[in-house]
Amino acid sequence: MVFWGAAMTFIATPILTYFFGKRWYCSWVCGCGGLAETLGDPFRQLSDKSLRAWKFERYSVHLVLVFVVITTALLWIDSATKGAVLGSVSSTFKSVYGFAIGATFAGVIGVGFYPIFGSRVWCRFGCPMAAVLGIIQKYFSRFRITVNGDQCISCGNCSTYCEMGIDVKSYAQRGQNIIRASCVGCGVCSAVCPRGVLKLENGPTGGRYNLN
Ligand code: SF4
Ligand code: SF4
The missing domain is CATH 3.30.70.20 (Alpha-Beta Plaits)
Structure with missing residues (x-):
């Protein structure tokens, strides 16, 4: 798992994004994207086109990315030290991320609010994978x-x-x-x-x- 995780993260993802942009993942692979393109398709025109939404998107998607990186690092440290250094800190981060981001933002708002905010709210404002792919797409992709x-x-x-x-x-x-x-x-x-x-x-x- 560690090998395939590292290979996908550091080799396959940058190469595929270099050639195809983030569409190889967001439009061809991702389950959230698939749901947005099917169940959410009747609501795609509801996405907010304002400058204010664009500004908010740039902050929110990168804040979630920082949150998940910190949480992952804490869990690794906790696992390596068997909880001797951090105690319950990492599991608190994990629980907050799971409830606030995973369940509420990605699930309830991201999917349940299709008829209000449009079909790609989570992909646009919250998904940390989309944030990483977006950076590669903007600066290093064809x-x-x-x-x-x-x-x-x-x-x-x-x-x-x-x-x-x-x-x-x-x-x-x-x-x-x-x-x-x-x-x-x-x-x-x-x-x-x-x-x-x-x-x-x-x-x-x-x-x-x-x-x-
Ligand atoms: S996300 Fe918007 S700009 Fe990009 S291909 Fe789809 S419709 Fe066009
Ligand atoms: S605004 Fe211009 S680019 Fe956009 S759909 Fe109409 S003709 Fe095409």
Whole structure:
């Protein structure tokens, strides 16, 4: 388990994310993502597209990541020392994480509130795996959505149906490739565009950020 865990974490995940962005996990593998794309699909347009939500997302998803890293480290220390150093501290962290994050945030809010907040609340605001993949996607991946900006008629379909609350239209209007940590590569923005403006690509990294 330790070998496969380390291999997946330090070899497979960075390589797959380099080539495909976080879509290889968030859209092709993850069970939460699968639920969002099926049960949650009728509510995908409800995602909050505001700047305030984007700012909140950047804090919340990384705070959960820090929380789970600390909890894991404490559990390892506790296991190695048989509880001699930390006592019950690590199990307290584990219980708080399990109830507040695992059950309440990911379960009750993340799934139960699809009809209020949209289909990817947990993926966007809380998932620590998505946070790690998002960092790799933004800075080290070949994945991006290219934009043929001249063709955009500003209909707004792409922004409306982006489940991650990305204002895709604003990128299209500027002719700017979309490289966002939160994009799960679902491809719906491209599918609903009536003018064929958007294309999901994972070619060589040169010019990822360039305006067309
Ligand atoms: S592929 Fe498009 S619709 Fe899907 S998350 Fe990324 S920007 Fe949003
Ligand atoms: S759906 Fe296509 S045409 Fe409409 S705003 Fe988005 S990029 Fe522009």
